[in-house]
Amino acid sequence: MNAPNTLSRLGKNAGTPAISDLMRLAFSRPELISLAAGFVDQNSLPVASAESAWRSIMADTQSAKSALQYGTTQGDPVLRYALAQRLAEESPNFHGDAGTLAEQVMITTGSQQLLYLVAEALVDPGDIVITEAPTYFVFLDLLAARGAEVIGIPIDEGGMCLKSLEQCLEKLEAEGRLGKVKMIYSVSEHSNPSGLSLAEDRRGPLVQLAKRFSTHQKIYVLDDAAYRGLAFDGNEPASLWSHDRSGEFVIHARTFSKTFSPGIKLGYGVLPEDLLQTVLALKGHHDFGSANLMQRLILQVIEAGQYNLQIERLRAIYKEKAETVVQTMEETMGDLRPSVRWTTPKGGLYVWLTVPDHIKTSRNGEFFAACLDEGVFYVPGEYCFPHAVEGGERATHQMRICYGVPARDKIREGVRRLAKVVRRFIG
Ligand SMILES: Cc1ncc(COP(=O)(O)O)c(C=O)c1O
Incomplete structure (x- = not known):
């Protein structure tokens, strides 16, 4: 019998993530950069540090047994307290107490x-979520599966443009659709995909906008x-979350x-308190708690001081890699500015590259194919745009460049190959 399966609405909408095909490409053609x-x-x-944390958990039978047992849905209280302390320390504008925060x-x-x-x-299907444009495409896939309407807000060097956000919210209000807006999503630090952070002086005002327009129901951030x-120089402004003094509007991930x-x-x-119990109940349905052993491992790593050391190492590694990308782009495409331009990250793993708009960077386009022939590939920028963008449109001439994996010589070579194709397409 060949009866069709009957998927739920969510199952039907799930689709194949845009990135799966790029991952397949990377595995099937390891010679590509x-x-x-x-x-x-x-x-x-x-x-x-993982090994020494593991050993110290296993060295004591009691601690080993409790780590190998189920934990709670909310997570290890000692780890939560340690994280609350770290959050309090990094947030000069947080005046609460770590125990309550935990x-x-x-x-x-x-x-x-x-x-x-x-x-x-x-x-729910038909609800509205506002994001940066471009944004983290995996979240866009997830929202599409839930049937959300996603509206993108253009970004500049300081991240989400708050004027456009305000206009968008005013328009939704005038259309009588404000009641559908559930949240504003921001990849606030060294964003995937743009490499840019939300400017310090936009953080408080963004929270204020969410509050001001929360007239029908709460609009979370x-x-x-x-x-x-992962800021290369270790300096980051107070988080977007820490600008929500009342703790009622911002969810920090x-x-x-x-x-x-x-x-x-x-x-x-x-x-926020009014969301926590619901989200915990849903997590109960998913897995009733994340791996207890891994929570003990990370707690041990934090307590041994290894976590801070690792972050310092990573900052230095990614700083060098980011400089390699930017320097090579400067050498190979600097003369093509401003029609070819790129972001200069101050942290994280990404550079956002823009080419003239007649060069379509889509997965099935000629430019992508030419890059493959040269032995390099990237994430097409259009994956990172919701279908609707406030006051603009979905850009099709951009690319996300990630320097996480390749070594510096490969990065240099990859960017050179990319530049060669860009030049050919410019003509
Ligand atoms: C912006 C952003 N958010 C969330 C995630 C999820 O990562 P994880 O589930 O491994 O914490 C990623 C992973 O790449 C990301 O780039």
Whole structure:
């Protein structure tokens, strides 16, 4: 019998993530230089500190047994307290106490799980989510599967343009659709994909806009700070989350994937009180708690001082790699400015490259094919745009360049190959 399966609406909408095909490409053609994969630097992975944390957990039978047992849905209270303390220390404008804050912290299976749970808790089909344009495309896929309407807000060097955000919210109000807006999503630190952070002087005002327009229902701000900590010079402004003095509007999403190891797949969030119990209940449905052993491991790493050391190492590694990208772009395409331009990241893993708009960077376009022939590829920029962009359109002439994985000589060679194709297409 060949009866069709009957998928749920969510199952039908799930589709294949845009990135799967690029990952297949990278695995099937290892000779290509991938400036696409958003993976971390392979050589930086902290084998020694993970090993010593592991040994110290296993050295004591009682601690080993409790680490090997189930934990709680919200996560290890000692780890949550340690994270709350770190959050308090890095937030000069936070005046609460770490013990209370720890009650609002939850541990998740990567920050991706928190993004999913928040969308699950808030977004019904037809609801509106506002994002930066460009934004983290995996979140766009997730929102599409939930049937959300996504509106993108253009960015400049300081991240999301608040004037456009305000206009967008005013327009939705005039159309009587403000009641559909559930959240504003910002990849606030060294963004994936643009490499740019939300400017310090936009952080407070963004929270204020969310509050001002929360007339029908609360409009949350989802502060995806996945790359926080990775500023090359170690200086980062107070987080977007810390500008929400009342703690009622901003959901803060963090991860150890970028600052320690994606293989342990742990993240954490700080949630407003009125959302926390719902999100915890949903997490209960997913997995009733992230891997307890991994939580003990990261706690041990933090307590041993290894986590801070690892972040310092990563800053130096990614600084060099980012400089290599930018310098090579300068050498090979500097004379093509301003029709060819790129962002200069101050942290994180990404550079956003713009070419003249007649050069279509799509996956199925001639430019992408020519890059493959040269032995290099990237993430097409259009994956990172929602269908609707406030006051503009979905750009089709941009690329996300990730310098996480390749070594510096490969980065140099990859950018040279890319520049060669760009020049050929400019004519
Ligand atoms: C902006 C952003 N948010 C969230 C994630 C999710 O990462 P993880 O689930 O490993 O924490 C990523 C991963 O690349 C990301 O780039």
